[in-house]
Every structure is written in structure tokens, then in C-alpha cells.
Amino acid sequence: MTTTVPRQAGETEPTRLSGLATRDLSAWFGAHKVLERVSLEMAAGQVTALIGPSGCGKSTYLRTLNRMHEMVRGAQLGGEVLLNGEDVYAHGRRPAEVRRRIGMVFQRPNPFPAMSIADNVASGLKLAGIKVGRDHREHLIEDSLRRAGLWNEVSNRLGTPGGALSGGQQQRLCIARSLAVEPEVLLMDEPCSALDPTSTRRVEETIAELRGRLTIVIVTHNMQQAQRISQSCAFFLASHDTPGRIVEAGPTEQLFSAPVDQRTADYVNGRFG
Numbered sequence: 667m668t669t670t671v672p673r674q675a676g677e678t679e680p681t682r683l684s685g686l687a688t689r690d691l692s693a694w695f696g697a698h699k700v701l702e703r704v705s706l707e708m709a710a711g712q713v714t715a716l717i718g719p720s721g722c723g724k725s726t727y728l729r730t731l732n733r734m735h736e737m738v739r740g741a742q743l744g745g746e747v748l749l750n751g752e753d754v755y756a757h758g759r760r761p762a763e764v765r766r767r768i769g770m771v772f773q774r775p776n777p778f779p780a781m782s783i784a785d786n787v788a789s790g791l792k793l794a795g796i797k798v799g800r801d802h803r804e805h806l807i808e809d810s811l812r813r814a815g816l817w818n819e820v821s822n823r824l825g826t827p828g829g830a831l832s833g834g835q836q837q838r839l840c841i842a843r844s845l846a847v848e849p850e851v852l853l854m855d856e857p858c859s860a861l862d863p864t865s866t867r868r869v870e871e872t873i874a875e876l877r878g879r880l881t882i883v884i885v886t887h888n889m890q891q892a893q894r895i896s897q898s899c900a901f902f903l904a905s906h907d908t909p910g911r912i913v914e915a916g917p918t919e920q921l922f923s924a925p926v927d928q929r930t931a932d933y934v935n936g937r938f939g
């Protein structure tokens with residue numbers, strides 16, 4: 667479902683909110699099947715956390731959502747990924763357009779280190795082939811940095827290199843770069859795993875501020891983080907001879923306080939994985 671939400675003070679255009687869903691999604695690397703018929707609804711404007719032991723297919727699942735999985739040689743996919751009800755793998759759909767609407771932030775901050783902070787943000791536009799006038803470019807840079815929670819820290823040094831920022835600031839710069847192209851969904855693959863606790867808190871605050879105006883899907887190994895930032899949660903599990911599946915999904919509070927499946931209870935309570 668798509669809804670339109672007004673922006674905050676100083677912002678001009680409304681943001682489109684789109685939900686994401688998969689139906690019977692399976693994925694392979696060559697002959698190795700790593701995901702088996704995964705169906706999940708990721709509600710518009712909410713944060714959905716994907717949890718589960720290492721190797722159960724969380725990152726692969728995330729990468730199927732914006733068509734990054736197909737960039738791996740030999741990778742295959744079955745089932746559907748629906749953005750606002752429309753299959754992102756439909757015939758004729760351009761992967762670049764899908765990736766503009768569904769952005770991604772990676773485990774390690776990856777700004778262009780020698781490029782200025784402002785140009786790093788604007789590089790998202792260039793990569794997506796979006797041309798904007800000078801005034802609008804400056805507005806978008808400020809707006810994206812504000813939304814990423816970084817503006818106050820960098821507004822007086824936009825011309826300095828992105829590589830000179832701290833790790834946490836670099837990650838928020840990468841978030842700003844993703845936001846510049848106005849995605850409807852932001853995928854985050856363990857975005858805090860390379861950060862110290864203070865920087866982690868700042869990124870979590872940014873995620874909390876983005877919620878409601880963007881749909882977020884985040885992979886995390888940190889159970890406290892999943893509880894702090896997500897409204898919905900999906901627990902993935904695989905074994906040596908069975909591909910990753912969702913054992914249980916639902917409201918985060920319920921998954922942590924009253925899980926239905928014993929395996930979920932064991933995992934969220936740190937008894938395995």
C-alpha cells in the first residue's frame with residue numbers, strides 16, 4: 667500500500683511510502699539453494715528486523731529485495747518481490763530503477779574518501795542518473811544530511827573529504843547518500859557492526875527518525891538493537907542440509923516476549939547462534 671506523508675519543516679515535497687513483501691521467495695548460488703519459499707510482509711513506514719544465526723540467508727534475502735542478488739554470477743531466484751504490490755522482477759522492469767526506489771546501506775561505511783561531504787551525498791544522484799539544478803542540489807544535500815542526522819556536525823565543512831569523518835559519521839553520510847535519491851525503502855545490512863556503541867546509538871536514532879517516512883528493513887545480529895529499533899521482526903534459520911526459512915515473524919515485542927516456536931525462544935534468549 668502506498669500513502670503520502672507530509673515532510674517536516676523546511677521540506678517541500680511529500681514522500682511516498684511503500685510497503686514491501688515477498689511471496690515464496692527462493693534463492694540459489696549455482697546449485698546451492700540458500701532460501702526456501704520465504705514469504706514476508708514489511709509494512710510501509712515501519713522498521714522490520716531480520717534476525718538469525720550466521721549463514722541462514724539474511725543478507726541474501728535483503729539483496730533479493732532490490733535486485734542486487736542477480737549481480738552475483740550464477741545466482742538465481744524464484745518467487746516474487748512486491749514493492750507497493752508490484753513485482754520488482756516483472757518483465758521490462760529496470761534493475762537500476764528498482765535500486766533507486768529501494769536503497770541500501772552496507773555493513774562497512776563506504777563513502778568516497780577523497781570526495782567532499784557534499785559531493786558524496788550528491789554522488790547518489792549521479793549514480794542514479796538524476797540531474798538536478800544547482801539550487802535544488804544544495805537543497806537536497808542539506809535535506810539528506812538533516813534526515814541522516816548529520817547536518818549539525820558537518821554544515822560548516824561540506825567541502826572537506828568524506829574520509830575525514832569518524833566511522834559513525836561516515837555511515838550516516840552513506841545513509842544521506844542513499845536518501846538523496848528519495849528511495850521509498852532503505853535496506854540496511856548490519857549497518858552498526860563496524861561502529862562503536864556511541865556511533866551505533868546515533869545511527870539508531872537516525873533510523874528512529876526516518877521511520878514513518880520510509881520503510882526500513884535491517885539485518886542485525888544484535889538482539890537489543892532489534893528490540894530497540896524495529897516494530898516487526900523475522901527469525902530466519904537454516905541447517906547444513908536445509909535452506910534458510912522464516913521460522914517465525916511478527917511484532918517485535920511478541921517475538922521477544924512470547925515467541926510461538928521454541929527455536930525462536932532459544933535464539934532470542936541467546937541459547938544458540
Ligand SMILES: Nc1ncnc2c1ncn2[C@@H]1O[C@H](COP(=O)(O)OP(=O)(O)OP(=O)(O)O)[C@@H](O)[C@H]1O
Pocket residue numbers: 695700718719720721722723724725726727738
Ligand atoms: N556470493 C556468494 N556466492 C556463493 N554463496 C554465497 C554467496 N553469498 C552467500 N553465500 C552463501 O549463502 C548462504 C547464506 O549467506 P548469507 O550471507 O545470506 O547469510 P547471513 O544470514 O546473512 O549470514 P551472516 O549473518 O553471517 O552475514 C551461506 O551458505 C553463504 O555461504
